Amino acid sequence: xxxxxxxxxxxxxxxxxxxxxxxxxxxxxxxxxxxxxxxxxxxxxxxxxxxxxxxxxxxxxxxxxxxxxxxxxxxxxxxxxxxxxxxxxxxxxxxxxxxxxxxxxxxxxxxxxxxxxxxxxxxxxxxxxxxxxxxxxxxxxxxxxxxxxxxxxxxxxxxxxxxxxxxxxxxxxxxxxxxxxxxxxxxxxxxxxxxxxxxxxxxxxxxxxxxxxxxxxxxxxxxxxxxxxxxxxxxxxxxxxxxxxxxxxxxxxxxxxxxxxxxxxxxxxxxxxxxxxxxxxxxxxxxxxxxxxxxxxxxxxxxxxxxxxxxxxxxxxxxxxxxxxxxxxxxxxxxxxxxxxxxxxxxxxxxxxxxxxxxxxxxxxxxxxxxxxxxxxxxxxxxxxxxxxxxxxxxxxxxxxxxxxxxxxxxxxxxxxxxxxxxxxxxxxxxxxxxxxxxxxxxxxxxxxxxxxxxxxxxxxxxxxxxxxxxxxxxxxxxxxxxxxxxxxxxxxxxxxxxxxxxxxxxxxxxxxxxxxxxxxxxxxxxxxxxxxxxxxxxxxxxxxxxxxxxxxxxxxxxxxxxxxxxxxxxxxxxxxxxxxxxxxxxxxxxxxxxxxxxxxxxxxxxxxxxxxxxxxxxxxxxxxxxxxxxxxxxxxxxxxxxxxxxxxxxxxxxxxxxxxxxxxxxxxxxxxxxxxxxxxxxxxxxxxxxxxxxxxxxxxxxxxxxxxxxxxxxxxxxxxxxxxxxxxxxxxx
Numbered sequence: 001x002x003x004x005x006x007x008x009x010x011x012x013x014x015x016x017x018x019x020x021x022x023x024x025x026x027x028x029x030x031x032x033x034x035x036x037x038x039x040x041x042x043x044x045x046x047x048x049x050x051x052x053x054x055x056x057x058x059x060x061x062x063x064x065x066x067x068x069x070x071x072x073x074x075x076x077x078x079x080x081x082x083x084x085x086x087x088x089x090x091x092x093x094x095x096x097x098x099x100x101x102x103x104x105x106x107x108x109x110x111x112x113x114x115x116x117x118x119x120x121x122x123x124x125x126x127x128x129x130x131x132x133x134x135x136x137x138x139x140x141x142x143x144x145x146x147x148x149x150x151x152x153x154x155x156x157x158x159x160x161x162x163x164x165x166x167x168x169x170x171x172x173x174x175x176x177x178x179x180x181x182x183x184x185x186x187x188x189x190x191x192x193x194x195x196x197x198x199x200x201x202x203x204x205x206x207x208x209x210x211x212x213x214x215x216x217x218x219x220x221x222x223x224x225x226x227x228x229x230x231x232x233x234x235x236x237x238x239x240x241x242x243x244x245x246x247x248x249x250x251x252x253x254x255x256x257x258x259x260x261x262x263x264x265x266x267x268x269x270x271x272x273x274x275x276x277x278x279x280x281x282x283x284x285x286x287x288x289x290x291x292x293x294x295x296x297x298x299x300x301x302x303x304x305x306x307x308x309x310x311x312x313x314x315x316x317x318x319x320x321x322x323x324x325x326x327x328x329x330x331x332x333x334x335x336x337x338x339x340x341x342x343x344x345x346x347x348x349x350x351x352x353x354x355x356x357x358x359x360x361x362x363x364x365x366x367x368x369x370x371x372x373x374x375x376x377x378x379x380x381x382x383x384x385x386x387x388x389x390x391x392x393x394x395x396x397x398x399x400x401x402x403x404x405x406x407x408x409x410x411x412x413x414x415x416x417x418x419x420x421x422x423x424x425x426x427x428x429x430x431x432x433x434x435x436x437x438x439x440x441x442x443x444x445x446x447x448x449x450x451x452x453x454x455x456x457x458x459x460x461x462x463x464x465x466x467x468x469x470x471x472x473x474x475x476x477x478x479x480x481x482x483x484x485x486x487x488x489x490x491x492x493x494x495x496x497x498x499x500x501x502x503x504x505x506x507x508x509x510x511x512x513x514x515x516x517x518x519x520x521x522x523x524x525x526x527x528x529x530x531x532x533x534x535x536x537x538x539x540x541x542x543x544x545x546x547x548x549x550x551x552x553x554x555x556x557x558x559x560x561x562x563x564x565x566x567x568x569x570x571x572x573x574x575x576x577x578x579x580x581x582x583x584x585x586x587x588x589x590x591x592x593x594x595x596x597x598x599x600x601x602x603x604x605x606x607x608x609x610x611x612x613x614x615x616x617x618x619x620x621x622x623x624x625x626x627x628x629x630x631x632x633x634x635x636x637x638x639x640x641x642x643x644x645x646x647x648x649x650x651x652x653x654x655x656x657x658x659x660x661x662x663x664x665x666x667x668x669x670x671x672x673x674x675x676x677x678x679x680x681x682x683x684x685x686x687x688x689x690x691x692x693x694x695x696x697x698x699x700x701x702x703x704x705x706x707x708x709x710x711x712x713x714x715x716x717x718x719x720x721x722x723x724x725x726x727x728x729x730x731x732x733x734x
Contacts, residue, residue, distance in 0.1 A: 044168040046130055046176060048099045049123035050079050056151050056165035058085055060120075061095035063104040064112040065367055066199075067397035068644075069699050070637035071112045073198045075120055077633055078113075081190045082124030082183060084148035085164065092198055097369055097389040105391070107367045108402050109513070110600035110697025113633055117695050125180040133177075134170040135162050185631065185692065194636035211350045211364040211392045212424070219352070219420045220249055222413050223277045226264040226433055229290040229663045230504050231256060234265045238285035242269060245283065247276030254412035257379060260469040261405040262506050264433060268413045270421060278426070290663070293504035298439065298660045301503050302337060305441035305461045309335060313459050313497020315477065318484045321493030326447035326455040332532050333445040336521035337723045340463075340658035341437035341510055342673050347395025349406035349425040353414035359386040360411060361420075365394030365401055372404040380411050398511040398648070403435045405506075428668045435508025436658050436665075438463040438479060442521035446529055453529055453544065458483050458496040462517065465507045472502060481514040482522075485553040486562050486598050489526065489544040504663045511648055512700040515597055520724065523593035523708035527715060537712065538575050538592055542568055566603045566628045566689070567594055573626035573687045574607040587612045588621065591713030593705035600697030602629040606646075606709040612717045617732045620682035620710070627686070627701055630693035638698050642686045645702025651676045653707035654733065655725045680733070 043059075045051035052058045060076035072092040080090045097105060104116075128148050135153035136143040139160065147154050152161045185191075202208040227234070239251045250270045257263040267286055271277035352363035360382050366372045369389055377384040394401055410423040425433075440462040447455035460483055466474035483496045510516065530540035548564040571594040575581075580590055589612065594605035609622040625642050632638050655674050659666045667673040711721045714731070721729045 041169040041172055044127070044130075044172045046127050046171075047123050048095070049120060050083075050127060052127065052131075052164055052168060054165045054168050056085075056089055056163050058083065058090045060090060060092050061099065062092050063095040063100045064116065065105065065107040065365060065369075065391065065394060065397070065401075066094070067107070067365070067367075067394035067401070069112070069641060070197055070634065071107070073195055074113055074633045074637050075116055076198065077190055077195060078117060078120040079124040081188055082121050083128045085151045087190055087195060089151060094391050094393070097373075097391050102370055105369045106371075107397075108399065108509070110597065110602065110699040110701065112697070112699075113695045114600060114697050121182050122180065125182055126177060129177045129180045130171045130174050131164050131167045133174055134167040137170060138162065138167075191631070191633050192635065195634050196636060208393055210347055210395045211352070212347055212395070214352050214363045214392065214422065216352065216354070216363075216420045219422055220270050220272060220417065221274045221277050222268045222270045222410075222421050222423045223274070223281050223426065224266040224268040224409060224413070224423065225281050225284055225286060226266040226429070227256070227288045227290070229288070229294045230262055230264060230506055231258065231293070232265060232288050232290040234267065235287040235289050237267050237287070239267075241283040242280035245271070245276050245280040247272040248280045250417055251280070251284075252413060252416040254409070257408060259471045260375060261403060261408055262468055263405045263408045263412075266409065268409075268423070270413065270417055274424060294663045296504045296660065296663045298339065298503075301439060301463070301501065301660070302441065304501055305337070306335070308461055308499050308501065309441060309443040309459055311499070313499050315475070315480075315498040315500070317460075317480045317496040317498055318487065319495050323447075323455045323457055323493045323495045326449070326493065330448045331445060332448075332529060333443065334525055334528055334722060336442040336444070336524060338440050338517065338520060339656070339724065340439045340505070340507075340660070341652060341656050342431050342434045342658055342667070343396075343398040343400035343510055344431065344670070344673060344675055345394075345396030345398060345400050348427055348430040349400070350423060351407045351410035352420060352422045353407075353410040354420035355380075355411065355414040358382065359388075360414075361388045361390070362407065362411070363390045363392060364407060364410075365392050365397070366404055366407065367394075367397055367399070367401040368404070372407055375404070376408060376411055379408055380415065399509040399513070400435065403508050405435070427670065431667050431669055431673050432665050433506075435468070435506045437510035438465060438507050438517070439503075440479060440517050442518075444521060444525045446525070448529070448533060451533055453491055453533075455493040456489075456491040456495075458522070459499065460496070460518070461499045461501055463503050463507055464500045465509060467500065467502055468507050478509070478514050479517050482518045482595070482598070486560060486596065487522075488562060488564055488567050488596050489541075490548040490564070491544070503660065505660055505665065511645070512597070512703040515595060515700070516649075516652070516704045519593065519595040519704035520707045520711075523595065523705065524711050524715075524720070524722065527591075527712045528720070538571070538580060541571060541592070541594065545571075560598050561601075562596060562598060563603065567596055567605075569689055570594060570603050570605040570626040570628050573689065574605040574624045577626070577685065577687055578607040578609055578622060578624040580607060585611075587717075589713045589716040591709045591711065591716060593708035593712060595704050597697065597701045597704070600629070600701065601693070602627065602696035602698060602701045604628075604701045604705055606705040608706075608709040608713050610710070610713045610717065613734065615718075616730050617734070618714065618717070619734050623682050623684040625684060625686050625702055626689065627698065628689035628691060629696040629698050629701065630691045631695045632688060633695055635688065638688060639686050641698045642702040643684060645700065646684055646706055647676050647681065649703040649706025650680075650710070652703075653710050653724060653726060654680075655727050657725050657728075
């Protein structure tokens with residue numbers, strides 16, 4: 001029998017979670033348990049996902065990174081359901097980095113619940129099975145005579161009960177079961193019931209620790225002045241005045257990196273306190289070599305988009321049938337444009353690093369810690385096995401912490417000083433030097449015949465993220481997704497393509513990624529086609545959805561299933577609830593939009609009712625959002641995510657925009673990059689489709705249909721915006 005090998009460092013990390021003289025069998029997912037004699041114990045930990053102590057308290061180690069989306073509540077609920085424990089006796093902790101399988105710490109794409117559901121159910125079932133077996137040993141009865149019930153094992157013959165906590169030490173001695181039985185979802189008691197965020201009290205009282213809260217003995221503080229132009233270099237720095245500021249320890253410089261993170265060249269002030277570092281930075285006299293790409297602008301970029309839109313796409317994306325036989329016949333065409341966007345997280349970027357000659361210890365929030373550690377190893381010259389990462393809570397992410405330029409900066413700075421250093425970004429820098437959602441432009445052309453849509457062409461022009469992460473030779477264009485084979489409407493002839501256009505600012509993934517790029521033009525253009533055919537927008541959409549069967553496309557391991565029926569379902573839910581077919585008050589208009597967040601097995605729609613107060617002034621009277629994401633783990637968390645997604649999407653629709661001049665971002669904080677304010681939030685109602693499908697994701701699903709639904713309502717009122725944000729068209733709102 002082949003022996004399984006366990007990584008020594010990972011086992012030490014797991015073992016260090018124990019207290020006292022405990023030694024029990026741990027199991028890293030994918031590896032067999034180690035049989036270790038137990039003489040004393042405080043808790044039982046059958047796998048890396050959970051432990052239960054002698055008081056019956058369960059700790060669930062959450063592999064996914066918490067940034068406000070609620071994984072520290074939803075994921076423990078899955079474990080608690082299978083263990084049959086009272087959720088009030090369950091707590092969550094961040095899973096120590098290295099204790100999970102590769103990739104399990106990664107967080108993005110609304111994948112957390114969807115990808116962890118089976119593993120966590122199994123982990124809970126393993127623990128329950130072993131606890132039940134331990135009770136059966138005590139009672140000297142068959143396990144079939146024992147059942148779990150709310151943190152206890154019940155002898156179904158004589159109704160004796162033993163609490164889980166009293167079974168911990170005996171369960172730790174048992175072998176791991178080869179197979180376990182999972183609950184039938186119809187028997188769920190916890191999943192599907194609303195649970196408030198498990199750490200909300202800690203957040204409100206300041207007990208929860210984010211990256212900015214990290215304090216270490218002897219820690220220093222750093223702020224940096226970065227080259228204003230991407231890939232520029234440092235020529236010289238006069239730090240004479242800066243060094244005189246009390247508290248300043250050292251002033252260092254570091255070089256930029258290029259792909260994959262495009263860390264800018266910088267000069268950092270290291271001090272005993274934040275304010276000294278900031279004051280000294282303001283006194284630095286720096287000369288930069290900005291390079292040859294220092295005159296680029298969004299004005300020129302969008303003119304380039306428009307000029308190229310009429311040409312053949314450089315990269316074919318998806319073809320079906322033959323669009324050429326309809327060219328020029330009953331043709332309608334429209335162009336749509338969307339700007340760069342920032343993530344604008346509440347907690348600015350920060351990171352702590354402590355460097356020694358051959359090792360690093362790091363503290364902070366990262367959405368893709370595996371990629372970060374691998375890259376930091378390359379940049380720093382420190383072996384990966386000598387890098388220890390301590391993950392923290394994140395005060396917002398939205399895709400910003402998929403990137404880790406700030407972590408690389410912290411390491412570069414820490415390697416030039418002999419104490420731990422906390423690098424802190426100011427709010428201004430967080431907007432000026434972010435990784436922006438790509439600006440994009442769309443030319444859509446369609447042909448009709450006999451009152452039907454017979455041909456669809458979509459030319460996407462964008463500023464690829466992959467040019468930043470992989471280099472200008474990349475062919476991996478995320479921005480084409482949802483305009484590929486996953487396009488949800490049934491049109492017999494389709495041709496879509498992509499043309500990349502570069503610009504010298506950094507780009508990255510933002511909440512709802514490519515979906516938010518393509519849903520706006522697609523859902524607005526569908527409304528335009530309905531108008532040209534003199535058809536109701538809802539009826540027109542349903543006619544393109546209801547007769548289409550589910551279909552699968554892509555390649556392993558990324559096989560995706562499109563479900564037009566589920567898309568039609570959420571669309572009808574939203575329309576019915578808002579009273580789409582009812583008589584409307586004067587100057588009231590309703591817009592609809594739908595989409596498939598296919599990577600997360602989720603489908604959503606928005607219906608927005610507006611009242612026009614003046615020709616270019618409106619108010620949003622009512623919003624209905626509908627979602628079908630399969631089995632819902634925590635309805636309260638889903639509502640929070642959909643509401644937050646709406647805020648994110650409405651910000652994009654009304655005023656979100658990053659502009660560039662001389663290769664510099666013009667917005668410098670929340671005064672320049674405005675977010676939706678409390679008094680701008682309209683009433684919103686969330687509808688959830690009842691479903692027995694396995695759970696999908698919800699974090700990004702509520703974003704993409706907001707802008708097109710609003711713009712479709714404005715078009716019904718008499719004018720169609722085709723460029724976001726709509727205030728550029730002269731709209732105002734109350």
